[in-house]
Amino acid sequence: MADRETYRRLLLAEREALRRRLDANERFGLQNRAGVTELSQVDNHPADVASDLFEREKDSAHYHDALAHWEEIDAALRRLDDGTYGVCERCGSAIDPERLWVVPTARYCIHCQMAIDAKRRRDVAIRGRAVRPAEEGRIVGVAPGDDAYGVEGPGVDGEDIWQMLEPYGTSDGGGPVKM
Structure with missing residues (x-):
């Protein structure tokens, strides 16, 4: 078994590697992408804007994961100091x-x-909604648990959803659809 100082050096090395990664990536691009590279969004295709948004959200997720890992390292160092490191x-x-x-x-x-991971998987399987897109809850008329992409809920089908969203326009550049 390695001694406490070996684990301390291992944790400090991991924290230093994480710090270098954060510095080298400039917070995973979040500093450089405060907004998209153009001054106006008017002439951008929606797919370009969506790509920029996706990249920004991905960078944000990586950054927050790195911060959470930093906290885990600090907590492990505190456990080393108070003598509870290595105890479940x-x-x-x-x-x-x-x-x-x-x-x-x-x-x-x-x-x-393993027991904690199994419980999390069971909880997600029971709730089921954890795998649905967050935007789905914003569609008016879709009840919680309804699947707007397959299994139809009571009174809601693909045509109903199209009618709800149609006034907002289409991606063909024609603007809002006139009725």
Whole structure:
């Protein structure tokens, strides 16, 4: 088993690598993409704007994941300082040193981690809505749990959705559809 200082060096090296990655990527491009590269959005095709939005959201997700990992590293260092590092927070048993070597921020033994992961998968499977797009909830007339892309809910079908969205225009550049 490695001693506490070995794990401390491992955690500090991981934090330094993360810091270098954050610095080298300029926060995953978030600083350089404060807005799209053009001054006006008027002449941009909706697909270009969507691509820029997708890239910005992806960069934001990477940045927030990196910050969360930074917090995990700091929490592991605090556990090292208070003597609870390497002890499962759920069952109190020792975490396998091989697991700590691979995942130095581990808070749970492998058995408890597997149980936690299985519960999360069951919860998502039971709720089911975790895999649906957030925008779906904004479509007027679609009840929670309805699937606007396949299984039709009571009184809502593809034609109803088209009629709800038609006044906002189409992607053919013709502007709002006149009725």
